[in-house]
Amino acid sequence: MSAKYKKIYEELKEAINDGEYGPGAKLPDELSLCQIYDCSRMTVKKALDLLVQEGKIFRKQGQGSFVLNKQMVNDPYQIEEIPVGGFDRARSHLAKSRILEFKLSFASSDVAKALHLKENDPVYDILRLRLYDGEPTVIEHTFMPVNLIPGINEDVLNHSIYHYIEHDLNLKIASAQQTNRADVSNDLDHEVLGLSDIEPVLVVEQIAYLDNGMPFEYSFCRHRYDKFKFTAFSLNR
Amino acid sequence: MSAKYKKIYEELKEAINDGEYGPGAKLPDELSLCQIYDCSRMTVKKALDLLVQEGKIFRKQGQGSFVLNKQMVNDPYQIEEIPVGGFDRARSHLAKSRILEFKLSFASSDVAKALHLKENDPVYDILRLRLYDGEPTVIEHTFMPVNLIPGINEDVLNHSIYHYIEHDLNLKIASAQQTNRADVSNDLDHEVLGLSDIEPVLVVEQIAYLDNGMPFEYSFCRHRYDKFKFTAFSLNR
């Protein structure tokens, strides 16, 4: 966390977010930043590259680094925006959750494949409802390997699984693979989320990984179509 | 393209995809790679970092670099998988498109905001249907600034807008911002995509940018729910 390039990155990001550098503004060139932050050019570049990846700035050889002009606009439903990745743990603290079902199962072939287990290995099989502002908005179906993540119980579920994994088990959550698709709402969606026949859900399927490369979570989140959208930024090549 | 780190990246990626390094396999350590590719450590690291970002490998201090075990499994509809970002131009060549409407409009306030124009600036207003295997699957509504991208006509639309922009206008497409959400299908969706009332669409809203930071495309793609899903990989922090 004390890495110099991360500090430079954080400071510049803050300066951009605060409007010190407005849309289209030119950042100081690399050599100036080297002087400002008393470091070498590689360190400055590493910080700036992070901002490029994030879509905060773009850089052009021979010209400089500039703040990118971003704006998302259209929002028919006042939808909450979530960056793809689901690592925004702050957000999930706003949500309350209700356990609909919590049991142990033998891994199906699909689950075994996703979690890199053998078929019929034991997994937690968790069905939860997430409430935002007291409103039911997401049905979450999660599978986790019992052997990799021991000790899950209702207490843990009522707090935060992620917190338990990172602080109590001292494991590190490193990455996740997600797919988004739309789906026709099913009986449970109707009953629990209060959707009508014609109202769909946004399904986010996720496999999350620890920093040792082991997949520890395979989940399906069925979101109300009018409450969530997922945002991403991507670079060409 | 001639950058050494990109070559190393490509070669390693190919080796992983070909199974030379299977799931969980350990890659050679950095110093070995330096010898193999006759370069410095920073160059090797840059190549490996690209693989980390892409979710091909993970690295652990004190241990090494390993191939990440990825697998997406569940697919109720045999859906085509598309990486978030939409830069996979190869794919769009498979699609044929039919122009439903092609006109000039004055930018609405939403469109002006997204494309960084003034309200009522002229924009192309394009409604196209994309067919995959002859099947109607996506309705695409696109706005582009006339002044930034001159010379669009039906000919261009029937080929590839992106090809026209990159090769004829010699502009560079740099990045894109996307949001995914599910939506109730509307009358046009029913009529053109052949969806029933209860069948939804996956809406991908996109703003795409040139390498000079200018937004040049604001689009809404309404995908049949049973034909597409979007995948992404993300790192924690």
Next chain:
DNA sequence: GAGTGGTCTAGACCACCCC
């Protein structure tokens, strides 16, 4: 030609992991 970012080198020291 001056300014800028893109790539690359050959080292250095440190933190972490396993034996």
Next chain:
DNA sequence: GGGTGGTCTAGACCACTCC
């Protein structure tokens, strides 16, 4: 202690843009 990746330096040369 030996192996490994994480960070950082102080240069170098090149490619591109603008004047």
